[in-house]
Amino acid sequence: xxxxxxxxxxxxxxxxxxxxxxxxxxxxxxxxxxxxxxxxxxxxxxxxxxxxxxxxxxxxxxxxxxxxxxxxxxxxxxxxxxxxxxxxxxxxxxxxxxxxxxxxxxxxxxxxxxxxxxxxxxxxxxxxxxxxxxxxxxxxxxxxxxxxxxxxxxxxxxxxxxxxxxxxxxxxxxxxxxxxxxxxxxxxxxxxxxxxxxxxxxxxxxxxxxxxxxxxxxxxxxxxxxxxxxxxxxxxxxxxxxxxxxxxxxxxxxxxxxxxxxxxxxxxxxxxxxxxxxxxxxxxxxxxxxxxxxxxxxxxxxxxxxxxxxxxxxxxxxxxxxxxxxxxxxxxxxxxxxxxxxxxxxxxxxxxxxxxxxx
Numbered sequence: 001x002x003x004x005x006x007x008x009x010x011x012x013x014x015x016x017x018x019x020x021x022x023x024x025x026x027x028x029x030x031x032x033x034x035x036x037x038x039x040x041x042x043x044x045x046x047x048x049x050x051x052x053x054x055x056x057x058x059x060x061x062x063x064x065x066x067x068x069x070x071x072x073x074x075x076x077x078x079x080x081x082x083x084x085x086x087x088x089x090x091x092x093x094x095x096x097x098x099x100x101x102x103x104x105x106x107x108x109x110x111x112x113x114x115x116x117x118x119x120x121x122x123x124x125x126x127x128x129x130x131x132x133x134x135x136x137x138x139x140x141x142x143x144x145x146x147x148x149x150x151x152x153x154x155x156x157x158x159x160x161x162x163x164x165x166x167x168x169x170x171x172x173x174x175x176x177x178x179x180x181x182x183x184x185x186x187x188x189x190x191x192x193x194x195x196x197x198x199x200x201x202x203x204x205x206x207x208x209x210x211x212x213x214x215x216x217x218x219x220x221x222x223x224x225x226x227x228x229x230x231x232x233x234x235x236x237x238x239x240x241x242x243x244x245x246x247x248x249x250x251x252x253x254x255x256x257x258x259x260x261x262x263x264x265x266x267x268x269x270x271x272x273x274x275x276x277x278x279x280x281x282x283x284x285x286x287x288x289x290x291x292x293x294x295x296x297x298x299x300x301x302x303x304x305x306x307x308x309x310x311x312x313x314x315x316x317x318x319x320x321x322x323x324x325x326x327x328x329x330x331x332x333x334x335x336x337x338x339x340x341x342x343x344x345x346x347x348x349x350x351x352x353x354x355x356x357x358x359x
Contacts, residue, residue: 003028007035016348019045022186026094031069034076034105038348041102049082053091079104153305156274183208190216207243210234214246244273260291276311283317296327312345323357
C-alpha cells in the first residue's frame with residue numbers, strides 16, 4: 001500500500017523515474033519506477049518482479065492483489081511478458097528483466113533532431129550584469145559588447161572539447177573520470193576501490209585519485225558513514241594538484257559551514273578552470289542572490305558557459321530563464337531549443353518541460 005501511494009503521487013505530479021547505474025530496483029520499487037512519466041534505466045541497472053504476498057503468504061487474496069496490480073501495469077503499457085512474469089513468479093523468487101525489457105520500459109522520448117548551437121546571447125550591455133534584456137538565440141540586429149565574451153567562451157569550450165590531455169579534461173564530470181579504465185572502480189566494495197585509487201596517487205599529477213577517494217568518503221559509498229573531514233583531506237590534496245572539481249567541492253564545504261567568502265573564492269577558482277558544476281552553481285547563486293548579489297546577467301553568462309561545456313543543468317536553467325522571461329525577454333523558441341538540448345543530455349526534468357511547453 002505505501003508503494004501504491006508513492007506510485008500515485010509520482011504519476012499525478014508527472015515525475016520522472018530513473019534506476020541509476022549498477023543499482024537494483026525490485027518488487028515494490030518496480031511499481032514506483034513504472035509510474036514515472038518519463039523512465040530511464042541506466043547501464044548496469046537491475047530490475048526484478050514477482051507476485052505479491054501478504055501475511056498469509058502466497059494466498060488467494062494476495063493473488064487477487066497481483067491481478068489488480070496487473071491491471072494497473074496494463075494501463076501503464078507494461079509489456080505483456082513482464083506482466084505475465086509478475087503473475088507467474090512466486091513471492092519467494094523473482095524474474096529479472098532482460099536488457100531488452102529495460103529498453104522497452106524506458107520511455108524517455110527525446111526530440112529526433114539535436115538542438116541548434118546558439119552562437120551568442122545578444123542584448124543591451126546596460127542594466128544588470130552583462131545586459132538587461134535578451135533576444136532569440138543566434139538572432140541579433142547589431143553587435144553587442146557581450147559578443148566578444150561569448151565568442152571567447154565558445155573558443156575555450158572548443159579547445160577543451162578537442163583536448164585529450166587530462167589536465168585540460170579536469171573541467172569534466174565524475175562520469176568522465178570513471179569512464180577512464182585507470183580510475184574505474186565499478187563493482188568494487190569501498191575498501192577495494194579506495195585501495196585501488198590510493199595506489200595510483202604516487203606519481204599522479206592530476207589529483208583524480210584523491211578527488212574520487214574524497215567523493216567516496218563524502219557520499220558514504222558502500223554503506224559507510226559519511227566522513228566529511230576525511231573527504232576534505234583528500235579534496236585538499238587533489239586541489240593542490242590543480243583538480244578543478246576538488247576545488248569546487250572545497251567551496252561547497254565552506255558554504256555548508258557558513259564561510260561564504262571562502263566558499264565564493266573557491267567556486268570562482270573552479271569557474272576559471274571551466275568546471276561545469278562550478279559554472280552552473282555560480283549561475284544559480286547569481287540568479288537567486290545567494291552568497292553573491294543577485295545578477296541575472298551573470299547568471300545568463302554562467303548558464304551559457306555551462307551549456308557550451310555540455311552541462312545539461314545549465315542548458316535547462318538557461319532555457320527556464322527564456323521560458324519565464326527572467327533577466328531576458330520571454331522567448332519560447334530559444335527556451336525549447338535549450339530544453340531539447342538538455343533532454344538529449346539525459347535531463348529528465350528538461351524532457352518533461354519540453355513536452356509540456358514545446359509540442
